Amino acid sequence: MSSPDDVDAELRRWAADPKFPHPEAAQHAMRFRATGDVAALVALHDDPHPCGTTDILFAMASSKRTWLNWVPMPSEAISNIANEVGGRRAQGENLQLTGLGLSAAEPASAITACRRITGPLDIGIAEFPAPDIRLPLRPGRHQIWQYEGTEPIPTVPAPSSAAVAVLHEVGKEPWPSLLSGYLQAAPLGDLSLPDLLGLLAHLPGPPDLPRWQLLAKSTPTYWFRLLQPWVCLGILHHAPHEPWPTSTRRSVLIDLAFGIEDWTSDAALFALVTASYRDPDIRPEVRSLVRSRLDAAVAANRLVTIETSLAHLMLVTPGCTPEDRAVATAALARAEEDDEEEPVPPPSQKRRWWQRRG
Template sequence: MPEGTDDPRLSAEGELALARLALDEGDLQHAADHLAGAIAYAPTMPEVHEALAHLAARAESVLDLFPLDQHPFIGTVVARAHLLAAAGRPGDGLELLAAATGHAPGEDWAGVPWVSAPELAAQLDPDQIARALMQVCAGVPDPVPEQAREPLWPYLRLARHAVAAHPRHGLLLGAASALARRVGAITLAVDWASQGARELPSKLSEVWLGYAYRSAGRIDEALAALRRAVAYDPDDLSVYADIAGTLADHGRLDEALTWVDRALARDPTFDCAVHTGHRLRYRRDGDLAHLVALADFARDHPDDSHEHNDLAECCHGQPWLGRVPPATEAVVAALRQLARADEPAGEGRLWLSGLEPPSALRALLTAVPALSLAVERIPAPDPREPRRPVTHRLWRYDGTTPVPAVGAPSDSAVERIRRLAHPAWPHPPAAYDAAVGLATVTLDDLLGLLAYPPPPPATELGRTLAEHDPALWTRSVQVWTCLGLLHHHTDEPWPESTRRRVLLDLVWGVEDWTTEAALFALVTAAWVDPSVRTEVARVAAERLADAVEVAQGRPVSIRRSLAWLVLATPQAEPAAVATARRVLAQRPAGRPVPRQRRFGQLWGRMWRRLTRHG
């Protein structure tokens, strides 16, 4: 599609003007090229079609000016379609328009008079119309969002005319039903599919009828039609998966799994049944092992029949499986309210009853550079010290003020992480794959990004996080940086690798958000590499156990997040899982309460609620 324009019609007029100049000079090929550009910008603009007709009148073989090479420009395809229709070959033209719609369904490629003309359907072979409608359906979602349906109305009008002209053609009726279902014409879809099943009893007709009934909410009739489809072709296991999905969507999980098992009994590697089965079993009992097995299957079978979203559906919105959990520290609550304040914060002093993670404190100090911190006491064990001896220290302390112990990252590293960081991902293996873009970032830069997270980019996501939750952006940067560490020197064997040593140092370093980020990276490594699962499960168990022990003497703000990480760990130790569930069942412990002695401007009502005057 053309890019770089805010006004498609204006761009089309520019292309049209150039086409007319080329026509006046007799340069027909350049005229054709500019008309292809014009029709891509404005496919229904009458002036463009008039110029196309003028070109056809001038050229001996106008179709040769719009060739279909290996990767044709979409404007060339659409222009050729209209020329074919004008030359008495509307069926061939229709197929090209359907191909264009499948490639770019949001454009009104078919919104021209000849496609919607009632007489067209009578002129065409109904098989050809059915193929075109099926091609359109293959390129659009089911259902099509209501706001995106307008470009498909010409095809629905064509379907109406075609059914009227060929009322007993079963394949056409089924294809027309499939289109009607996608654009929300459900009653019409059921009528056409029912008629098609009567005229052409077959597996495909029953599948179309089942889908139509399902869209209409007539579930028992939908299941009956799909079962009839199975009777026609017991070896088409995709229908088994459809039946299972329909049953599961209506709370009949046990029945659904019997159909999955029937399909797997015929072919244990049939991808639709495997994906559906693991998703439904996870829905039934919540056992992470089903999702890990699904990820393993997807890794070992990259050539599945089509793309599946079952793993992403199960991980969506779940802490660490599909998103970064929000921070819970008291200073972060203050930072969120500060981000929403109408006026910038002035200088002041903030008292804390206890020390919070250095990343949290740095986020606040970065937002309010004139702020000074005062901590009432340092409980044992000292939160400024690593939990185990480490080589790579990310933080040091100036009294109670955290200071990065590493250098700032380079501009190129900052630019990369700002393009990549996001608080959500489809599932851990997808996050791992996406982080490969950080593979060439140096170790010093990666460590620098953890301690000096850059401000969010000037994107919609960046502006939203800056306004509502700046801490979530910082946490996202740290998570993706640690995922980038997984790609650092992957030629090194894991047991002796730099990436493993650094991540373990971060896990056992000063208690911090980077602890969570590094442990998530290790958990992600376990998702994509079964050979590291035993070690990662042990590390996750030990890190949670340490947090639970420390929490007996002082607050540990990352403890619940560590519990979620254990529950996201492949082959997690049963005792650690039990501990994680106990932690999450407890009400969150009280947080250190900040109070403020203000020397400058007010920080907003919500800030004052979180502080007390000195």
């Protein structure tokens, strides 16, 4: 069953129906949608009599909610460039771009995604303001990027063609909720760890399907932003026999979350949050990890392009406290104010997001 178009009206109808078997679950879903209080969503998930209906209610509660139902769109300047170039090419324009300059560094995945769309591109970066985006927040065994000067270089080999085929099959459609996304990602767990990490760093292109052909005309970067959460959900299925506290899947995801500032940071945390819905025992640790990563973004005295996505993730993390919520909502409010204050360029300058080179 798919979620109704008018989710809120349908939830109200079910909650008021004396014959509906899960009125409390419907009420929890209504409360989450009305207040954003993640405790209501957790209560819905932890229903003492879970079944297919409660899964539907969870998906309905998650509808159109960031991370629960969809991955945030890329927001970097270089992503805007890639979308502009890729979109115009997809509509038949012969647009060439050989080089550009950025005023400050942006995530390695965003730069890689741009080049996957534009082709070879000389990217000049004016500065790496502190905290240096090239340095991991914590040392870890599993790092997928290193920098050679200003260039991000994958530290892992490219994935096999078989791994790309599995990703295309798993990720060809969106997930109704993170819980169904977890189940959908199970085939990725059969891949080797080098293949999984290779998918994250080398960013294979999208499936050759109408959905992605259409998105190629407007936001071709979205596939590359979306594929990493899919792969991180797949990592949750890797070596499932290993006890969680000492498991490869836990250590890989934490290393990615606290590695260099990148799209993989919030993708890995998203997978950990998904795991915490399924396993109440790990909820305190995961809440602490998400808050720590958000705190680091908030404390940075520069633009952190994943800060708003981390804030959204904090708001849907089981165990989110009032203080956590206050930090996250303040970050979102600041981002909204910045967007409103950004001056609108005159028409002759609207496409000048970058400086052409060469």
